[in-house]
Amino acid sequence: MYDFLIVGAGLYGAVIAREALLKGKKVLIIDKRNHIGGNIYTENIEGINVHCYGAHIFHTSDKAIWEYAQQFAEFNNYINSPVANYRGEIFNLPFNMNTFNKMWGVITPEQALKKINEQRTEIKCDPTNLEEQAISLVGKDIYQKLIKGYTEKQWGRNCKDLPATIIRRLPVRFIYDNNYFNDRYQGIPIGGYTAMIQNMIKGADIILNEDYLKKRNEWDSKAKKIIYTGPIDAYFEYKYGPLEYRSVRFETEIINQTNYQGNAVVNYTDIETKYTRIIEHKHFEFGTQDKTVISREYSSEWKKGDEPYYPVNDEKNSKLYLEYKELSKKEKNVIFGGRLGEYRYYDMDKVIDSALKKCKIIL
Structure with missing residues (x-):
């Protein structure tokens, strides 16, 4: 019997796992994908750490959160300047x-x-x-x-x-400064986010390619507590109807040149260009490889079966989420957390902070 079953091997689940393991708890992590890391998963292609689910730049003004993240990876001094x-x-x-x-x-x-x-x-x-x-x-x-x-x-x-x-979260400055974030600490883990997550969950048992919701009773019997980081509406079988999300589709391409666009992130702001931006991944870690890897991002309306990315936090969906949140309070041994479990947009530092606060309650 495990103390914790963590559904989802993303950042929120990894923090809970790390803290539980430090307390001597027995932890099992499952994920329906074939990899750990959730949406911050990076894959090495042509010697380049590719952000497979879009650009992720770690930034925070919270020194304690910055130092916490530093335990699991050395960060470079990348500054986000799209x-x-x-x-x-x-x-x-x-x-x-x-x-x-x-x-x-x-x-x-x-x-x-x-x-x-x-x-x-x-x-x-x-x-x-x-x-x-x-x-x-x-x-x-x-x-x-x-x-x-x-x-x-x-x-x-x-x-x-x-x-x-x-x-309202869009920065506007009357100085000559292209640093997108105002936060004091900023960077990207050298070697990619996947290695960072691996270091966080070391000591936990991990099973991939497993959809918790398809065998819920079987998985629930294996642990005293469940940490659920999937979509909260899916957990309750869309009882009140599905919450809305935006999804993203990526076209990733290896290009036989050293430098494609001269910057990690280029946004295409005209309506005619169908993709929203192009990411050139090598620039996140100042790569000098002979080849480069780019990803074009296409935004789309989410439908069942797609990967949900951005909650649509309008009045209708916020009201619907509160109905699911009320249902979640009745689940005695299940804790809902993270971007999908709480139906909110989370920067990575806020994910860590939220998970650490939850650990103080449950551990």
Whole structure:
């Protein structure tokens, strides 16, 4: 009999496993995929650690969380500085003085702010949707070129139909600084995230290619407590209907050249280009390999059988999630956690923090 059965070998489950093992608990981890690591899984292709489920840059301002992650991997000093390609024009992200200079020819913060203020006047009251929020933040020009097309591809909805909250986390700076994140600590584990997860779950029993929901009773009998990190609505057999997600499809290609696009992340912000961005993985670890590996990302509406990526946290889905959350409270020996178990967008540092807080309760 195991003390814990952890459903899902992603970051949340790995933290729980690590802390339980340190307490001398017996842990079994199962995952329906054929690998550990969840969505931060990296695979070595042509000597390059490929982020198979999209770019993952670890960043945090929490020193304790940074030091916790450092136990399992040495991190490099990669700084996330994506660029946007709008019909062949290149702009720096996040929105900063370099962006404003390219867009309008302005040089000083005062000039940039004046331009934005001129363009935001059409928003007369508090923004009620993403379009209004974006224009109020950075003006109409930047919204039209760098936000509208990308966002509508990513979410499959008109910006006027998306909540303003989605864009509020977008950094806007009046300095010449292309560092996307404001966090003090930032980097990528040298050797990839898979090796980091391996170090975290060392000592646990691991079974892959196993779908917990197909043999739930059998798996439940093997442990005193279940940590469930899968979709909460699937656990309850979609009793109230499915929650909505956005999914992502990747086209990964090995290219026989040393440098394809000169940057790890290039966003394509026009509506005509069907993919949202291209990732060139070698740049995450400053690779010098003879070949390169790129991934084109295509956003799509989630349907059953697809991999769920981004919760659609609008009013309808948030209300539906609360109904499932109430059901989850009745499951005495099951703990729901992580991005899918809690139906929320989580940065990696917040995943670790959430899991560590749960450990204080259950261990």
